[in-house]
Amino acid sequence: MSAPPEKELTVMLVDNEPARAAIVEQAMTDSGYRVIRRLENAKNLTEAVNQYQPDMVIIDIESPDRDILENMSRLTQDNPRPIVMFAEEDDSRHVEAAIRAGVSAYVVDGVNSGSVKALLQVAIARFREFHALRSELETVKSQLEDRKLIDKAKGLIMKHQQCDEPAAYKALRKLAMDRSQRMTDVARNIISVMELMGGAK
């Protein structure tokens, strides 16, 4: 294992999503950075920062523990390496991208800003990827739900109209077109009407 000396930047990750933290850590390690600590919550965050002295802390923007880090630049007596919100004027775009991706970062004063930016890019990319994965999962889940609703409505139509499946599907689709509604919504209506009339069993 060879660590290129110019990338000796050390990072601490604070994230209550262990899966996401693992993805981010892997990506950082692959890019040659050292993740010195991964915390799932901020219990003893101050102590951890003091003990491990990271150059940079990356924390989920939705973490309630961010305000603890905001105070760390003031703990000068036991924390000689001030940590400030990454806030160089000319880096507005980077910070905005980070915030929109849900990443917030605190860096020690005087750390090479090129490395910080590169590292931030890695984190942003992985946060986005994780977010995309999760949305995709949710879409698949809701598609499955839709499928189930439509099948149930079809079954009810088949029973009620004594017809076959393609005919039930056609009836459902026609109803949706006539009312300019989604198939799922029509299916949901049919199910609730049938339940009301006691025919859904």
Next chain:
Amino acid sequence: MSQKQENTTPLHNGIVRIGFIPLIDCAPFVIAKEKGFFDAESVDVVLSKEASWASIRDKVAFNVLDGAHMLASMPIAATLGIGTMKKAMQTSFTVSHNGNGITIGNALYDQLQNYSDSAADIRTGLALKKLIDNRDEQSTPLRFAIVYPYSSHNYQLRDWLSRVGINPDEDVQITVVPPVKMLDALKSGEIDGYCVGEPWNSLAVEQGVGHMLVTGYEIWGSTPEKVFGVNSLWAEQNELAHLAVIRALEKACAWVDEAENQTELLEILSHPDYLNCTVEQLVYGFSAIKPKGQFDWPMEAYQRFSGSEINKPLPSYALWIMAQMHRWQQLEEVPSLNEVAEQVYRKDLYYKALGLDVEKDDSWRLSSSSESNWLEAVSTGSVSLHPEGILKGFSE
């Protein structure tokens, strides 16, 4: 209600996105939404529950939110670029005054008995000073918690400590704990005391885990606590919506202060979308009822939400806050204090929103001689707040 705004860049058409922290003083925002005050002003508001003050600040700075329930010092810190990137923010509506208190844990309270001749010695902090003077220098410093470094809680705690000669940076350690975790931190001994808003002081008293010593009112008199802070660029481009939100909040504040609405208020606030807690936990936040024993709240110290005295933005408070920031090494200097105060605490928009005659009152402005010396004068204590608070001005 959707509370996460990850990744999305909604191009909002007339929708105003307002962030809030689930604390009792977010009540006017929640009530304006739930009781239809925003609707009555034809302004479409989406409330977004946020997990930290830092998140509120960053999202307003980068247009993920248009405005928010903010600590009164936050628009000043953001505009000056203190602890963050410089981004102009402003406020034209103060949501609340007062409500803070300082509480210490039982263990510290018991130790203080050995250093006090009377209960007053403990309340004033004199016993604490004696205790600190007699402590072994090797022992871990006492730890006091606040909720955010740029907050009334931090400045009031520091002011109170320094009045008896305790140096807040050297003699104790001041740390940040999110408000909902305060009680547990006090119980576990992680911290020895805190300065925070209600109900966390009263709950410590009620649960017998701490002793309340003093209210924020007794330290500073009546002073702004939370404001409706907005991104200045947004305010410029969306004046009608901004003014409509102010009108709705003004009505909501009056509703919140109405005693007969209390049951409904607590029920709405306790909902999972908002504070997500029991009604019982919220009682101390609003009523004049406080837990029996140990500490009597002065009437004036309760949190207040309504009336022009409360809601009007006070540029003089911005002057006071900048001096606090200077006093505690957060801010070195400001080219023009008057200008910043006027730009951040925009009184004109408050009058415009409520259709009031503009009160031509520039008496808050510092003369050029006192402006140059203001930060030092407050820091050294030669200027202080009037005992009844900011509305009465300063005493020299």
